[in-house]
Amino acid sequence: MKNFILFLSSILLTGVVNAQDSLTVFYRIRLDQDIDKAAQRLVVTGLEKAAENDADYVILDLDTYGGAVDAADSIRTALLRYPKPVIAYVNLQAASAGALISIACDSIYMKTGSSIGAATVVDQSGKVMPDKYQSFMRGMMRSTASATGRDPHIAESMVDTANVLSLTPEEAVKVGYCEGIYEDEVEVAEAVSGDKEFVIKNMEDDMTWVDRLIQFLLNPLLQSIFMMMIIGGIFVEIRTPGIGLPLVTAIVGALLYFAPGYVGHLAEHWEILMFVVGLILIGLEIFVIPGFGVCGISGIVIVVISLALAMVDNVEFHRWDGTFSLEPVLMPLGIVILSATAAIFGSVWLVRKLYTTKTFDHIALRQEMKASEGFTGVVSGLETLVGETVEVFTDMRPSGKVKTSDGRILEATLKFGGFASKGQPLKVLSAEQGRLYCDFISA
Structure with missing residues (x-):
């Protein structure tokens, strides 16, 4: 009886394992923003999470008008190096840098009414950049298309400043830049998985608050x-x-x-x-x-x-x-x-x-202190200290404080520059505007 139970359990476990093996896992990354550092991190993190989930395919859900070329290049590199197939699903727009990212994927599927292309390099005001930037982008588009088995000349035409190329889904299918036209990711997953059962996991569900x-x-x-x-x-x-x-x-x-x-x-x-x-x-x-x-x-x-x-x-x-x-x-x-x-x-x-605000009145003193009322802005009577010897009270670099023979602490400056350490004796040369000007005592 015990052996029969073990045999039955092994059959059931084998069935569960086989069912799991037959399930195709798609991992969806939604990219619907300008291509920048945040988008770069989003895609790279998404690919890492897809690997953690042991996904068979990654679906990159695209809707972007482009952005920074350097960030797009980093995303392109990450997609080309990813070991599992990556599917680009153009939900609406894959323009400029978005076109480069799409071409870096193993396969491209598009939604009705979407477009891909228009990869001319422009500045933030929309002005076309000089030809050396276009040349760099053309080379990157060609190499990416070649790496994913597509016609590099069509990719290059998307950067043409004179007659820039954008493709509708139907046009993209004709030239081999689209594997099919589907209305959502579920239809794409059905087409790719064939008769196998599948599940679509979303990156949003795996993102932590950090x-x-x-x-x-x-x-x-x-x-x-x-x-x-x-x-x-x-x-x-x-x-x-x-x-x-x-x-x-x-x-x-x-x-x-x-x-x-x-x-x-x-x-x-x-x-x-x-x-x-x-x-x-x-x-x-x-x-x-x-x-x-x-x-x-x-x-x-x-x-x-x-x-x-x-x-x-x-x-x-x-x-x-x-x-x-x-x-x-x-x-x-x-x-x-x-x-x-x-x-x-x-x-x-x-x-x-x-x-100028009233709030500042509570933290700053605005009241005028008049000399006629006994207020003075500087220490008076310092002229009597000229020729006297004082002691450095704080390190002078070259300004600081000195201590007089009667114990007063006064502001002072080394007249000819330099540094003086605490406790060092100095000679007062002059007094101006409440400050003593001193010099070292000759040996």
Whole structure:
């Protein structure tokens, strides 16, 4: 009896395993946004989750008018390297960078009324870019079409600035750029799986709150705001030294700017390290080194460059061939400079606006203190200290505080520059506007 039960159990388990083996799993990734860093992370993460779910096919549900070429190139590379078949389902539009992404898939299916093509490279205002950009895009379209077994000349025609090519579903079927016209993903899955049973899993169901938060923070508009927080906070902190709200704003902006890219593998360690080094140099200029010179300017330049490089796809650096080109960096650098300009002007306007509000009256003293009422803005009677010896009370670089023989603590400056340590004796040379001007005592 015991042997019979074991035999029956083995038959049932074998049936379950065979049923699971016969089930075709499709994994759907919905891409209905501009092609940018957020879209890049969405597709790459989706492919990883598809592999975790052991999906037989990936359906990339496309509806996009295009976007950044570097992000599209990264998505293209990820699709070409994915070991399982990837199906592009053009739900409505696969224009520009969307066309490149579609061609990188193993098969293309389209919905009635959709289109694919129009991959001419344009700037953010819609102006056609110079021919060298078009040449790069044409080469990428040709190589992608060849890699997926399609006519490279048709792909190249989609970049033609004179007669740009866009294909309807019927036209795409005729030239081999579409395997079929279906109204939804279920019909596509039925056509691909044949007689086998299938299930469609959605990436949205596998996304955690962390994934959704990262996608939200990678929004280009939010990234620009974070950039303005960083630069505006640093600018105000330089103008009004001291650890306060501007510095906290800059730190929060930096965390929100770099953290999503780092967690999403879009920002490298060295880019964040560059930013930190730039902040350290700026901090040294504010709190340690007097004036504002090479250290501070170097820090600002490094911060700006690190912010720009964090926007550049790291694929550009990984495949470096020994030559250097500024082209991948020019647009991010322009965005950083524009954001910096907006942040500086915005900070100046905000400070002035805040100063005129009634709320500011509670945190700032506006009352006029007249000399006739006994108030004075500077310490008087310092002329009597000329020729006297004073002791350095705080390190002078070259300004600081000194202690007089009668115990008073006064502002002082080394007249001829230099540094003086606490406890060192100095000679008072002159006194002007409440400040002593001193020099070292000759041996």
